Amino acid sequence: MTMTVWDRPEPTARPVPLDRERIVAAAIALADEGGLEQVSLRKVAARLNAGPMRLYGFISTKQELFDLMVDEVNAEILPERQPGDWREALRVLAHRTRQAALRHEWLADLLGGRPSLGPNGLAVTEAKLAALDGLADIDTAMRAVETVSAYAxxxxxRExxxxxAERATGLSKRDWQRASGPHVTRMLATGRFPxxxxxxxDGTDVDAETSFATGLDWVLDAVAAKLTRPPA
Amino acid sequence: MTMTVWDRPEPTARPVPLDRERIVAAAIALADEGGLEQVSLRKVAARLNAGPMRLYGFISTKQELFDLMVDEVNAEILPERQPGDWREALRVLAHRTRQAALRHEWLADLLGGRPSLGPNGLAVTEAKLAALDGLADIDTAMRAVETVSAYAxxxxxRExxxxxAERATGLSKRDWQRASGPHVTRMLATGRFPxxxxxxxDGTDVDAETSFATGLDWVLDAVAAKLTRPPA
DNA sequence: TCTCATACCGATACACTGTATTCCTCCAAT
DNA sequence: ATTGGAGGAATACAGTGTATCGGTATGAGA
Structure with a gap:
């Protein structure tokens, strides 16, 4: 004879299981919605029905949470398949980084802020270096990768x-600079900045993507010029 | 008959006069000593023998204080005299930016974070554009300036x-990557990052300055290649 | 099956942050 | 002499990252 519900004690409410993946996902969601400054340990924990201190079992500092977030996005950046051409490979990686930053604007605040040593960060660097494998000596390859990455x-x-800034003022970059930005207009009117x-x-304004692509192509041209030397 | 000291009331202690210059100087001093996160409105105000709220007569948000700090450093970046050669001019500006960041490490946290529209920021941009004046059409000049600045x-x-990171672990970059960084070593040992x-x-490690200079030269080469077109 | 140790989770606590509001004091003009 | 008004200081608030602590549920050993 089975016991009735009344006899059986209610199973003690076990705390929600947690892991870094869930924590990072919650933090990213928060950051996507309201920017990096909306990410607080309390809010992340609240999303997971946990107390703030619980997170310290998985990370030991808020910075580490940011590091995990960046590494997670690095996974989005890695393309599924690598194109054969070194130039195309580097271009695609740069563009995918940019697209990731447009999806997760907070990435811009973190980009280059600390070395990316997470598994996905390393994988991205590996992909960049691998693209140049056999085309140049290692030192040249490193310089090339670092230069392209620095540009990107x-x-x-900046983008x-x-x-x-445009969003904050509600103005397109051009209108803002040309007419409505009172401060800039005044400064330009002084004649000190001809x-x-x-x-x-007089400049024609191009959209951000072409601007990014053009500068990237220039840098890639520069890299190409250095690859003509015999590989090591 | 003059009144004795005892008759005359002691002049009321007037608050210390304040201006943006003093405020920014105090903030920069704080940041130089302990990094950006040591800059709090309370501490800045305390250095000036003032209450925190006093600052809000001169700035309306902490971000604005950061903007002023950056603009102040931009003044250090502007060289006294501009070299005639466009390439030398751009190179010098990039190097001076780097040196400023080495003097004020917190600058790295702010670099590129927001558009620099302060007087000195505009002056730096003006200097960059002026260096290319007459050597290319405006659009090319803008692209060139933006590309070089993005790289820098x-x-x-990154530097x-x-x-x-080196300072935090007390290890030189090389030792840290090669031997002592347990995580990186382990990851490299997996063979997933050939x-x-x-x-x-196998790479030879060059000092940061030459690394910066080399990449910069590559980018400048790329710019030079685009300047061969007739100017507008 | 009972007991004990232990890992861990939640609560509490602390020092500090940026900023809004309130209050008071002092100065100038009527 | 009185009154406005300006502006600095104090207070207040809602939040932050993180240290510490206390209880409790779980698994190990008897």
Whole structure:
């Protein structure tokens, strides 16, 4: 004869199982919604029905949570299959980094802030280096990878910074610089910045993606020029 | 008949006069000593013998204080005299930015984080654009300036990030990657990162400055190649 | 099956943050 | 002399990252 419900004690409410994956996912969701500054250990924990201190079993500092978040995004950056051409490979990786930053704007705040030594971060670096394998000596390959990455990170950060500024003022970059940004307009009117004025008023504005792509191509051209030397 | 000291009331202790310059100087001093996260409005105000709320007469948000700090450092970056050669001009500006970041490591955290629209920030951009004046159409000049700046910012951020990591572990970059960084060593030992392993073990490590300079030269080469077109 | 040790989770606590609001004091003009 | 008004200081608030502590449920050993 089975015991009735009343006889059986209610199973003690076990705390929700936790792991880094869940924690990072919650943190990323929070950051996607409201930016990096919306990520607090309390809020992350709350999303997981846990107390804040619980997280310290999985990370020992908030920075480490950020590191995990970046590594997670690095997984999105790695393409499924690597193109054969070194140039195409590096281009694709740069573009995928940019796209990831557009999906997760907070990535721009973290990009290049600390070395990415997580598994996916290493895998991305590996992919970049592998693309140049056999085409140059190792030192040249490293310089090439670092140069392209430096460009990409810098360009992405600037793009996101501008995007946020535009969003904050509600103006397109051009209108903002040309007409409505009172401060900039006033400064340009002083005549102390002739080249800058010319650029702002006479320059044609291209969309961010082409701008990124063009600069990237220039850098890749530079790399190509150094690869002509015999490999090691 | 003059009144005695006892008759005259002691002049009321007027609060210390304040201005943005003093505020920014105090904030920069704090940041130089302990990093950006040591800059709090309370501490800045305390250095000036003022209450925290006093600062809000000069800035309306902490971000604005950061903006002012960056603009102040931009003044250090501007060289007294501009070299005639465009390439030398851009090179010098990039190197001066790097040196400023080495003097004020916190600059790396802010570099590229927001558009620099302060007077000195605009002056730096003006100097970069002016260097290319007459050598290319405006659009090419802008692209060139943005590309070089993106590289410089990205490279500087990475350099500072590595520097901090080395300092935190007390190991030189090489030792850290090669032998002592247990995690990296273990990962490399898995064989999943052949190109990276080769780079770490067989690559010769160059000092940060030459690394920066080399990449910069590559990018400048790329720019030079685009300047051959007739100017506008 | 009972007991004990132990791992771990939640609560509490602390020092500190950026910023809004309130209050008071001092100065200038009526 | 009185009154406005400006502006600095104090207070207040809602939040932060993280250390510490106390209880409890779980698994091991008897």
């Amino acid at each position: 990170n810098g360009a992405i950060r 996101i910074a501008n995007l946020r 080249a800058l004025s010319k650029a702002v008023y | 910012n990205g490279a500087i951020r 500072i990030a590595n520097l901090r 190109a990276l392993s080769k780079a770490v073990y």
